[in-house]
Amino acid sequence: MKTQYFSQVFALALKEFLALFRDKRSRLILVFPPLLQILIFGFAATYDLDNVPIAIYNQDQGLVSREFVSQFEGSETFEIIEHIKKDSDIAPLIDNKDVLLVLNIEPQFSDKLQQGKSAKVQVILDGRNSNTAMTAMNYIASMNLDFNQKWSAQHGATGPKVALEVRNWYNENLQSRWFILPGILGSLILVVILLVTALSVAREREAGTFDQLLVTPMNPTQILIGKAIPGIVIGLLESTLILIIIVKLFQIPIQGNIAALYLGLFLFLIAATGIGLVISAISLTQQQAVLGAFLFIVPAVVLSGFTTPIANMPDSVQLLTYLNPLRYFLIILRGVFLEGNGFTLLFSQFWPMAIIGVVCLAFAGWLFKHRMY
Amino acid sequence: MAVNKTSARNMRLMGMLRKEMWQIIRDPSSIAIAFVMPVVLLFMFGYGVSLDAKNIPVGIAVEKADMMTQSLSDSFQQSEFFKPSYYHSIQEAQQALEERKIDGIVWLRSNFSENLQAGKQAPIEIIINGVDSNQANITMGYIQGVWQSWLTLFSNARGIQLSLPVVLEQRVWFNSALNSRLFLVPGVIAVIMTMIGSLLTAMVVAREWERGTMEALMVTPLSMKEMLAGKLIPYFILGMGSMFISVALAVWWFGVPLRGSFWVMVLVSALFMMVSLLIGLLISIVSKNQFVAGQTAIAASFLPAFLLSGFLFDINSMPTFIQGITYLIPARYFVAQLQTLFLAGNVWPVILSNAFALLVMLIVLAFLVSSKSRKTLE
Amino acid sequence: MSKAILTLSQVNKTFDSQDYQVKAIDDMSFAVKTGKVTGLIGPDGAGKTTLMRLACGILTADSGKFEVMGIDVTKEPLQVQSQIGYMPQRFGLYEDLTVQENLDLYADLQNVAKDKRQARYDELMHMTGMSPFTGRLAGKLSGGMKQKLGLACTLIRSPKLLLLDEPTVGVDPVSRRELWEIVYRQVQEQGMSVLLSTAYLDEAERCDEVVLLHEGKLIMQGDPDEFSQGVNGRVFQVRVENSKHRSLQQKLSQNPMVLDALIEGEGVRLVMIEQNEQSVPKAEDLLPDMVKANKKVNIKAVAPRFEDAFIARLKNKQNSKGLSIAEIQVSGSADDEVIRVEDLTRKFGDFTAVDKINFHVKRGEIFGLLGANGAGKSTAFRMLCGLLPVSSGKVAVAGMDLRVATASARRKIGYMAQKFSLYTDLSVKQNLKFFSSAYGLRKEAQQDRIDWALETFELQEYQDTNAGNLPLGYKQRLSFAAALMHEPEILFLDEPTSGVDPLARREFWQRTNALAEMGVTVLVTTHFMDEANYCDYLVIMSKGKILASGTPLDMKNLARTEAQPDPSMEDAFIYLIQEKEQPDGSE
Incomplete structure (x- = not known):
């Protein structure tokens, strides 16, 4: 009887695969967008600044100010696109988004420095994207720090010799891509899994085949497992493909335990599949299922810590994130990729996903049997 | 019958409009998309997406406590950006960092005070969890701030005039407090409108095919243009309704200033809404079934608008070829317009150039939609 | 022959499906008369639906000329569409609109003048017997009602030509009868021409003319009575006392002389294969074992029906030999009660869909x-x-x-x-x-x-x-x-x-x-x-x-x-x- 049990489950899973992959359009939708998106988003999603257009308003004509400006000329972060001559030129450049910032060097800049006084440089930034503005400001501040230290060393300085020595763990060069790519992996897989599972029951219900399935001797648990397998298998395969792209193409090394990563992935897939099947079992029509999937995906991505830290959210919203399997999965991904974590450090992330998965699957199975009209 | 051509056309169009209206009223899901979704999403994004770090957990590892280290610790304690916890050894602090209890460590070695007073090099070592590089940069900036003010305080107390060679003066226009919500909320509106626009229409034509109503419509004198207009107009009204809700929430709830003109905002929103609706319509016409239409609408709207519109990630910093792709994302133009209208005002060069781009998209999409939708079953 | 409302000459239409190519309409030429009811019949895949869709211009012929009311439908589909009414197999009623709203929509789409509408609505609602339900959502109507509403929507602007594609599929006999009354009244009162396709041969029999299609080809066109006469003298009814009609039918259909055996009432209706000399078949030839068992076999000639002729025309004797079905082992004896239903009730909210029914099988x-x-x-x-x-009551299937x-x-x-x-x-x-x-x-x-x-x-x-x-x-x-x-x-x-x-x-x-x-x-x-x-x-x-x-x-x-x-x-x-x-x- 046991073999029969599993051969029925296997037949259902096989049927699900055939239904997904025999149709050309649905085959395309499941394979190409995730791969295309990891490539595009992988390159696009970065907080690091590169070739940001800036303008210089140098009112001083001395040598020192030129030396100060030359730092920007050699920088890859900034690109000087204009040297302006008068105050009134500043506003249009920033207003029209031609430049992100203008460096305004005061008239007596070189003289003041040579006299040992402080000289002032005004940085005028476009705050329409305050994060970009702040990042740019940070770059300039650290360039200025270098300049100051060099200047002080050359001209002798007083004061306490306290310097900050900064080390960044796990991501020494602070490349935001290292942080964001694992997040994109998690989000894309979530989207794929929900598309596979959320419509599966609703679609059969609309086509009338779900009734046909229910009159067979298969019990709801078997149907549930059979329906869950395709999502998990597709998720595992696509994740592996994306992982290879991340490691080979984007050159992000995996520091930690790959087995722990795959355990996390597996639990995440179970949780996502469970949620997808619940949405599917609740929905009477495909339209409702699409809407339901959408209403889950968007908050799940936003409240996962994918792009912005969970710690910055209000407390009540932070509590909500504990229900989100993506939250745990992202910690595991980043933990294994960047922090070199293994099983022990990630244990606290494994069990919540397992609980979410089991509860959702059980609920979906119950719904199969009880929501029939 | 004795009806002239124009009024015949109007009558058919009105018939379609009335039908769509009844359907919208009877099926709460499109009303939910238009009116509930923007509110939920705006709150979700408004609170969920924030780059303003507060109460960052840092560990201060003090190997030998004294007056000097105490005053530095106090500076961290007083800063609104930090929530410090204290460790007696670097090992303890590092373990806490590994366990993700703290995001950074300020490490004062046992000889710190001694060296400082002796006028020797007394470095403060900072270890930051760099996984979230953006957050790490921000944390670093704040630590520098605390350090600078402590240094000034420390020097002043000893009568030393601390003078830096070059002093930077930061002037941030449009958002002087660098409150990230002010720029995120307008961006979020653009992302939400992209999703709503394409979701509203993606299912509606596919549904007519699936339910077999398309065949009956085709055999009436109704032309394809009239049918498309009948689909677009009601959802345009719904979409604009949800736009107004979003703007109202942005201004009155999230406190984003609206510095540009309201009417300019209405005009550019209308243009953008048309583009989004046409994208949904195109998906719907091409896929002919709700399964594929729904999948495509999700895949084509949310993540691209979220990641490629410049709402969060600076477009100028993307590789050139990706920048090329962003020109195909309508949300890119709308984000620029909204952020400008909300925070900067009526800056015509920004508004008009982006409006022009949207207009070009609108024309191309309208052409595609009308050429793809012919009155035939094939 | 009166003027033709529909003329086809050498029309071809081929579909490329994923797996194979189908020639749905194969070099077809014929004309449909004005002011008559013409029935389009033939087995599945004969090309009936394709023909209808070509006629209303939502499909385009690959070659040949297709004229509707003298207009080339390939060139001027909109002109044709503004003068015809077409009811597809699944008529496009909007289920989330009420009956009245559906009518309004189609009146608008068909450009019916506002002042003339009310009279037409009243007339149609009266004819269909739906006057009390104008405020009901179309989705809440029964299958027969939906079909009648679909017809009403199609007729809202008395078209010159009415195309009906299997309008009575899944409709109960009462509604079916009502549906046809409406159609025939339109023909009589308005002089409308009707082209319909149907799987019910009794409906075809009532048409003025039938067009028989098979695999995309025209087989026959003509008066249904004349068509029926084709099998005159080959149709008989067999009755055997004290014999189960099912086994009787099975025995008869195995006889090589019998083309078709159909249970009819308490007897079996036979269509014999075509022979040079038609005569009443002998009981000894048809049912030798029954005659041996001294059962009273009664064979009499009956008037042929349209269905007899249809079957005679299309049934391929060679094909039907494979209709055997493998043995299924069933345990238990006959007369066991397999299904028992007691006071079975099902309620949806206030509505009782099934109300205390009892039966056993x-x-x-x-x-x-x-x-x-x-x-x-x-x-x-x-x-x-x-x-x-179940809401209440008992159901037992195999206990x-x-x-x-x-x-x-x-x-x-x-x-x-x-x-x-x-x-x-x-x-x-x-x-x-x-x-x-x-x-x-x-x-x-x-x-x-x-x-x-x-x-x-x-x-x-x-x-x-x-x-x-x-x-x-x-x-x-x-x-x-x-x-x-x-x-x-x-x-x-x-x-x-x-x-x-x-x-x-x-x-x-x-x-x-x-x-x-x-x-x-x-x-x-x-x-x-x-x-x-x-x-x-x-x-x-x-x-x-x-x-x-x-x-x-x-x-x-x-x-x-x-x-x-x-x-x-x-x-x-x-x-x-x-x-x-x-x-x-x-x-």
């Missing part, structure tokens, strides 16, 4: 559940199969309530849903493989059953075709095959022959009869009243209650009046429904 019986659309048949069916919880019984109890039943519900994007073979696995068949046993199904149902040719792309008749065969993979003892068939052509229906019933002879219990619903004759026992439901029950003969006896001394099953049904039921449009 014996082993090997064919049990028919009849009733108008929305009478509660499908609801009762779904409860029996365990797909819907168990399938909803609570173990999953393996479901192995005893086979279920064929009303709508085609197999996986459309899986091939025929994959569907069979999946369903046999779902019923626990494996390895050789599974392969044997799949081979059996492909062979018995003649599906080999299509085994790698996607189920969704099959012609309707083959879809129905596939569903039937899928329900039989595990050799069930009890079969639930919900409108198995809806929309299926007469040839396929005959095959279907032949197989079902053979199964019943082996002891398989069959529960069936149908709208074809001639099919009710196959049943051993009938129940007629109305508004959730049982209206009448008994053998087919009992039913006819109930309806026997002076005006109608020999009612057909359909007459009996309509009589019983109208006698005991006040019209109501609800489902």
Whole structure:
């Protein structure tokens, strides 16, 4: 009887695969967008600044100010696109988004420095994207720090010799891509899994085949497992493909335990599949299922810590994130990729996903049997 | 019958409009998309997406406590950006960092005070969890701030005039407090409108095919243009309704200033809404079934608008070829317009150039939609 | 010949499907007369629907000339569309709009002047008997009502030409009769021309002219009476006393001289193969063993009907030999009670769909559940199969309530849903493989059953075709095959022959009869009243209650009046429904 049990489950899973992959359009939708998106988003999603257009308003004509400006000329972060001559030129450049910032060097800049006084440089930034503005400001501040230290060393300085020595763990060069790519992996897989599972029951219900399935001797648990397998298998395969792209193409090394990563992935897939099947079992029509999937995906991505830290959210919203399997999965991904974590450090992330998965699957199975009209 | 051509056309169009209206009223899901979704999403994004770090957990590892280290610790304690916890050894602090209890460590070695007073090099070592590089940069900036003010305080107390060679003066226009919500909320509106626009229409034509109503419509004198207009107009009204809700929430709830003109905002929103609706319509016409239409609408709207519109990630910093792709994302133009209208005002060069781009998209999409939708079953 | 409203000359239309190419219309030329009702008949895949769609310009012919009302429809589809009315197989009613709103929409789309509308609405609503329901959502109407509303929407601006594509599929006999009354009234009063396609041959018989199509080719065009005369002298009725009509039919159909044997009332109707000299066949030739057993065999010649001629024309004697069905082992003796229903009730909110019904079914019986659309048949069916919880009352199928019984109890039943519900994007073979696995068949046993199904149902040719792309008749065969993979003892068939052509229906019933002879219990619903004759026992439901029950003969006896001394099953049904039921449009 046991073999029969599993051969029925296997037949259902096989049927699900055939239904997904025999149709050309649905085959395309499941394979190409995730791969295309990891490539595009992988390159696009970065907080690091590169070739940001800036303008210089140098009112001083001395040598020192030129030396100060030359730092920007050699920088890859900034690109000087204009040297302006008068105050009134500043506003249009920033207003029209031609430049992100203008460096305004005061008239007596070189003289003041040579006299040992402080000289002032005004940085005028476009705050329409305050994060970009702040990042740019940070770059300039650290360039200025270098300049100051060099200047002080050359001209002798007083004061306490306290310097900050900064080390960044796990991501020494602070490349935001290292942080964001694992997040994109998690989000894309979530989207794929929900598309596979959320419509599966609703679609059969609309086509009338779900009734046909229910009159067979298969019990709801078997149907549930059979329906869950395709999502998990597709998720595992696509994740592996994306992982290879991340490691080979984007050159992000995996520091930690790959087995722990795959355990996390597996639990995440179970949780996502469970949620997808619940949405599917609740929905009477495909339209409702699409809407339901959408209403889950968007908050799940936003409240996962994918792009912005969970710690910055209000407390009540932070509590909500504990229900989100993506939250745990992202910690595991980043933990294994960047922090070199293994099983022990990630244990606290494994069990919540397992609980979410089991509860959702059980609920979906119950719904199969009880929501029939 | 004795009806002239124009009024015949109007009558058919009105018939379609009335039908769509009844359907919208009877099926709460499109009303939910238009009116509930923007509110939920705006709150979700408004609170969920924030780059303003507060109460960052840092560990201060003090190997030998004294007056000097105490005053530095106090500076961290007083800063609104930090929530410090204290460790007696670097090992303890590092373990806490590994366990993700703290995001950074300020490490004062046992000889710190001694060296400082002796006028020797007394470095403060900072270890930051760099996984979230953006957050790490921000944390670093704040630590520098605390350090600078402590240094000034420390020097002043000893009568030393601390003078830096070059002093930077930061002037941030449009958002002087660098409150990230002010720029995120307008961006979020653009992302939400992209999703709503394409979701509203993606299912509606596919549904007519699936339910077999398309065949009956085709055999009436109704032309394809009239049918498309009948689909677009009601959802345009719904979409604009949800736009107004979003703007109202942005201004009155999230406190984003609206510095540009309201009417300019209405005009550019209308243009953008048309583009989004046409994208949904195109998906719907091409896929002919709700399964594929729904999948495509999700895949084509949310993540691209979220990641490629410049709402969060600076477009100028993307590789050139990706920048090329962003020109195909309508949300890119709308984000620029909204952020400008909300925070900067009526800056015509920004508004008009982006409006022009949207207009070009609108024309191309309208052409595609009308050429793809012919009155035939094939 | 009066002026033609529709002229085809050498029209061709080919479809490229994923798996094969279909020549839907093959070099067809003919004309349809103005002011007449023309019936388009032929088996599935004959090209009826394609022809309709070409006529209204939503498909374009590959070559040839297609004129509607003298307009070239390929060049000026909009001009044609503003003058015709077309009702597709599934008419596009908006289910979330009310009856009135649907009417308004189509009046707007057809540019009916506002001041003339009310009169037309009143007229149409009166004709369809839907005046009390104008405020009801179309989705809440019964199947028959929906179809009538669809017709009303099509007729809102009296078109010159009315195209109806199988307008009566899935419609109960009462509504069917009403539908035709409306159409014929339009022809008489407005001089409208009508082109309709139908699977009901009695409907075709009433047309002024019929056009018979087969595999995209025109076979015949002419007066249906003349057509029927083609088999004059070859049609007989056989009655044998004290003999089960099912086994009688089976015996007769195996005779090489018999082209077609059909159960009709208490006898069997025969169409003999064409011979040089037609004479009444002798009992010794037809039923030698019955004559030997000294049974009284009564054979008499009867007037031919349209259906006889249709079958004679299309039935290929060679094809029907494979209709045998493998043995199914059924345990237990006949007369065991297999299904028992006691006070079965199902409520949806305030609405009682099934109201305290009682019946029982014996082993090997064919049990028919009849009733108008929305009478509660499908609801009762779904409860029996365990797909819907009961509100109160008891259901026992093979001694168990399938909803609570173990999953393996479901192995005893086979279920064929009303709508085609197999996986459309899986091939025929994959569907069979999946369903046999779902019923626990494996390895050789599974392969044997799949081979059996492909062979018995003649599906080999299509085994790698996607189920969704099959012609309707083959879809129905596939569903039937899928329900039989595990050799069930009890079969639930919900409108198995809806929309299926007469040839396929005959095959279907032949197989079902053979199964019943082996002891398989069959529960069936149908709208074809001639099919009710196959049943051993009938129940007629109305508004959730049982209206009448008994053998087919009992039913006819109930309806026997002076005006109608020999009612057909359909007459009996309509009589019983109208006698005991006040019209109501609800489902």
